[in-house]
Amino acid sequence: MRGQRMRYGIALVCLAAATGLNYLVPLVGAAAIDHAIDHKPASGASGLVAATLDFLGGAEHLRAHLWLVIAAMVLVTAVSGVFSYLKGWLAALASDGIARRLKDELYDHLNHLPARYHDRADTGDLVQRCTSDVETARQFLAVQVMEIGNSLLLAGAALPLMLSLSAPMTLVSFALIPPLVIYSYIFFVRVRHVFKEVDESEGALTGVAQENLTGIRVVRAFARQDYERARFAVPNAAYRDASLRMIRLMAWYWSLSDLFSFAQVGLTLLVGSWWVATGGLTVGTLFAFITYLGIMLWPVRQMGRILTDLGKTTVSLGRIREILDERREQDHAAGPSATPAPAPGSSGMGVPPMPAGDKDQASSSKNPPGAAAPPAPLDPCRPPLAASARSAAAPPLPLTGRIRIRDLRYTHHGMARPALDGVSIDIEPGETLAIIGPSGSGKSTLMHLLLRLYDYDEGGIEIDGRELRAIPRKEIRARTGVVMQEPFLYARSLRENLRLGRGDAPEHEIEEAARAACIHESITNFEKGYDTLIGERGITLSGGQRQRMAIARAILKRPPILILDDALSAVDGETEALIIDALRQRRGRSTTLVIAHRLSTLAHADRVIVLDHGRVIQRGTHADLAARDGLYRRLWQIQTAIEEEFRAGAAG
Numbered sequence: 039m040r041g042q043r044m045r046y047g048i049a050l051v052c053l054a055a056a057t058g059l060n061y062l063v064p065l066v067g068a069a070a071i072d073h074a075i076d077h078k079p080a081s082g083a084s085g086l087v088a089a090t091l092d093f094l095g096g097a098e099h100l101r102a103h104l105w106l107v108i109a110a111m112v113l114v115t116a117v118s119g120v121f122s123y124l125k126g127w128l129a130a131l132a133s134d135g136i137a138r139r140l141k142d143e144l145y146d147h148l149n150h151l152p153a154r155y156h157d158r159a160d161t162g163d164l165v166q167r168c169t170s171d172v173e174t175a176r177q178f179l180a181v182q183v184m185e186i187g188n189s190l191l192l193a194g195a196a197l198p199l200m201l202s203l204s205a206p207m208t209l210v211s212f213a214l215i216p217p218l219v220i221y222s223y224i225f226f227v228r229v230r231h232v233f234k235e236v237d238e239s240e241g242a243l244t245g246v247a248q249e250n251l252t253g254i255r256v257v258r259a260f261a262r263q264d265y266e267r268a269r270f271a272v273p274n275a276a277y278r279d280a281s282l283r284m285i286r287l288m289a290w291y292w293s294l295s296d297l298f299s300f301a302q303v304g305l306t307l308l309v310g311s312w313w314v315a316t317g318g319l320t321v322g323t324l325f326a327f328i329t330y331l332g333i334m335l336w337p338v339r340q341m342g343r344i345l346t347d348l349g350k351t352t353v354s355l356g357r358i359r360e361i362l363d364e365r366r367e368q369d370h371a372a373g374p375s376a377t378p379a380p381a382p383g384s385s386g387m388g389v390p391p392m393p394a395g396d397k398d399q400a401s402s403s404k405n406p407p408g409a410a411a412p413p414a415p416l417d418p419c420r421p422p423l424a425a426s427a428r429s430a431a432a433p434p435l436p437l438t439g440r441i442r443i444r445d446l447r448y449t450h451h452g453m454a455r456p457a458l459d460g461v462s463i464d465i466e467p468g469e470t471l472a473i474i475g476p477s478g479s480g481k482s483t484l485m486h487l488l489l490r491l492y493d494y495d496e497g498g499i500e501i502d503g504r505e506l507r508a509i510p511r512k513e514i515r516a517r518t519g520v521v522m523q524e525p526f527l528y529a530r531s532l533r534e535n536l537r538l539g540r541g542d543a544p545e546h547e548i549e550e551a552a553r554a555a556c557i558h559e560s561i562t563n564f565e566k567g568y569d570t571l572i573g574e575r576g577i578t579l580s581g582g583q584r585q586r587m588a589i590a591r592a593i594l595k596r597p598p599i600l601i602l603d604d605a606l607s608a609v610d611g612e613t614e615a616l617i618i619d620a621l622r623q624r625r626g627r628s629t630t631l632v633i634a635h636r637l638s639t640l641a642h643a644d645r646v647i648v649l650d651h652g653r654v655i656q657r658g659t660h661a662d663l664a665a666r667d668g669l670y671r672r673l674w675q676i677q678t679a680i681e682e683e684f685r686a687g688a689a690g
């Protein structure tokens with residue numbers, strides 16, 4: 039409730055005012071009956087009202103003008119309604135503020151949780167916790183917090199008023215409340231248990247739906263609709279059963295609490311009427327008691343709703359807390375050397391400062407009079423143009439991207455065998471290193487360790503002489519461009535997707551990056567060019583186009599280190615070779631690590647590392663390795679034989 043206490047405070051004052059005015063209404067009625075109609079002397083709290091009635095013209099005047107009593111009761115009720123409205127509005131503002139902050143906090147927290155957490159998290163369940171559970175808490179904060187205050191005020195104010203009118207009648211009016219409270223507590227404990235089942239089964243249902251919709255193409259391609267429907271039916275039925283249990287429980291509660299409530303009214307009426315008949319009570323006091331009981335029964339009946347919602351909210355907050363209690367990614371040793379002050383001209387986010395050559399080019403993009411036109415963009419997909427572009431390219435940037443990997447060992451959580459087992463590699467600044475190896479040999483794991491998505495168990499990685507663990511994750515990731523195995527694009531325009539690489543990139547650099555990744559031509563073929571909107575996860579693009587978009591996005595970032603994790607698998611061999619070549623020729627060339635399976639393409643890399651079972655088994659240039667006995671040569675022979683067979687087949 040931090041930050042919203044003022045609103046809640048004013049809402050409580052409004053609530054007190056509304057409640058106070060509510061109580062005035064029966065007092066006015068009682069005083070009118072006893073004082074103006076029955077000529078009895080008013081006593082207790084109603085004496086105050088009697089004085090007010092005198093002020094309004096006296097008992098005789100009111101007896102002749104009873105409508106004045108009605109008008110006063112209507113007026114007091116209307117003012118009470120205004121306070122009630124203000125209370126509801128302020129409480130809604132406060133609860134919505136809390137829910138918004140909670141969602142923001144959850145979202146931010148999830149974004150900062152380690153990769154290990156997300157490896158085992160169920161996305162559907164997380165969505166459920168961030169939406170439905172927050173909503174449960176919001177509703178409680180909007181309605182029931184005030185209702186608790188309301189109930190306490192109503193009961194707290196009614197008790198002394200009723201006692202002042204008649205102590206024995208008060209006892210009778212509260213006779214059935216204690217058993218109702220005990221019954222409600224038992225209900226509360228049960229509700230928590232059942233709601234947990236409802237919430238968890240709803241989370242499971244969301245999880246299945248989310249997974250199914252994400253993989254809808256696979257479902258269709260494998261004609262698995264029936265299977266998926268049956269799979270969905272299981273959590274769906276579990277959810278229905280849990281919901282029905284909840285409804286049954288509530289139905290029991292409502293009917294029994296109503297029975298208690300109406301029995302209480304009956305008892306009060308019966309005993310009160312008897313006392314009126316025997317002269318122990320005035321009709322006005324009985325009227326006041328019956329009205330108070332009407333008001334009192336509201337919070338009593340409301341108690342069930344409050345307890346239901348409280349039970350749900352404690353479960354929901356518990357589920358939200360489980361996320362918030364997870365530790366965020368920690369930077370263990372972010373000493374002073376780990377976070378250098380941003381150099382002049384840098385973005386302040388650990389991205390290297392814009393080199394002089396680039397600054398010149400950036401300013402020349404605005405074409406001031408007399409300035410040289412920007413150099414022709416690099417377009418490796420058009421060889422003749424590419425050649426001229428290369429010759430016009432600015433000199434390479436001074437690079438920071440030296441990587442030293444020493445005896446690196448890492449075992450994935452829950453795995454028996456290490457994914458990397460004593461890997462040592464030196465990578466020079468600006469070098470293009472290709473990494474190949476059988477599936478599961480640890481290539482992606484190595485890239486993930488470089489990005490500090492996981493922290494290695496033993497050994498070390500140094501970037502520009504600094505131990506990786508001493509560099510804050512944010513800085514590492516700001517300095518690294520990465521294209522993952524399955525690139526993710528947002529349902530925005532192509533330009534916006536590219537700009538994720540660098541938000542302030544000038545237009546000509548966006549185009550240049552797109553050319554280097556061989557996607558520019560495809561983009562210009564779209565009717566709206568760079569403004570074309572792509573579907574969710576870039577579904578309206580081909581697999582190869584998506585990969586090339588992701589490469590362009592990474593290039594645009596101008597990172598000192600560029601990682602392509604099997605990022606060219608959907609691109610044809612010729613384009614793949616052109617892209618790798620363009621990366622090597624690029625102005626401000628990065629240290630580039632390429633994971634790929636097509637060896638003919640890797641021939642364009644400066645050096646090749648062969649991984650197998652988490653160990654480096656071969657290293658050298660393509661020519662060296664192709665000439666030497668070993669896994670690389672075997673793979674090379676297989677791939678060239680297949681290609682030759684394919685060519686012969688095509689020619690035949």
Ligand SMILES: Nc1ncnc2c1ncn2[C@@H]1O[C@H](COP(=O)(O)OP(=O)(O)OP(=O)(O)O)[C@@H](O)[C@H]1O
Pocket residue numbers: 157450451453457475476477478479480481482483484604
């Ligand atoms: N998040 C993870 N949790 C547990 N084990 C994992 C995880 N990621 C990978 N592994 C395991 O680590 C080993 C290496 O996987 P990795 O993804 O690095 O292989 P790879 O060489 O990139 O394979 P591919 O060429 O098929 O992409 C595999 O045995 C894999 O099952």
